Amino acid sequence: MGTDLPKPERTLGEIGLWQFAPYLMNRIMGRYNANLQGELRTANLTTAKMRTLAVLAVVPGLTINELSVYAVTEQSTMSRTLEALEKAGLVRREARASDARVREIYLTDAGRAEFDRVWPLMHARYEEMFHGIDEAERAAFVAILQRILKNIRRHEI
Structure with a gap:
């Protein structure tokens, strides 16, 4: 090459x-998603649907490209996910003014x-991840993750 x-x-x-x-x-995210998957299945939700709902709950009005980045999902997967969510009446698309x-x-x-x-299930699994980790350690860990994300962002679309 x-x-x-x-x-x-x-x-x-x-x-x-x-x-x-x-x-x-x-490994952490794979386990987090696997732990949620069974509970989500009973609600007819996939990991991609759950991520999409979660992102839109916090950052409404995204485009499909932006939503794909935030939800860490391929655009083709996001397109199918949005079609299913729209058909179920959970999301709507509007033309930008x-x-x-x-x-x-x-x-x-x-x-x-x-x-x-679904949020209580997500939050419970989130709290499980941080079992035995105090608030100061958690805050430091999240701050480091944010710095790492900033370091690699230049490679995003």
């Missing part, structure tokens, strides 16, 4: 999976109610 990247100082084997932050973050070609996505009242119903 001809990239001129510098040779890493250490191999992944030398670092180790249990010291490699991307691996740990993926300044540009009718752009569609903004909002929760409907039913979508807000569905998110409000």
Whole structure:
């Protein structure tokens, strides 16, 4: 492929999976999502639907591209997710006032109610993740995650 990247100082084997932050973050989120999945299934929600409702509950009026980034979902998956949520009456798309070609996505009242119903499950799994971690450690961890996100944001669309 001809990239001129510098040779890493250490191999992944030398670092180790249990010291490699991307691996740990993926494992944590995989487990969080798996723990929620069974509970969500009874509500006819997928992880993608749950993330979409959660993001729109906090940041309404996003475009599909923006929503895909916030929900950490491929745009094709987001498109199918929005179709299903719209069909279920949980979201609506509106033309942007300044540009009718752009569609903004909002929760409907039913979508807000569905998110409000699911939030206690999400919050309970969230609290489980931080069991035994005090508030100061939690705040420091979140602050570090925010700095890491800022460092890698230049690679987002």
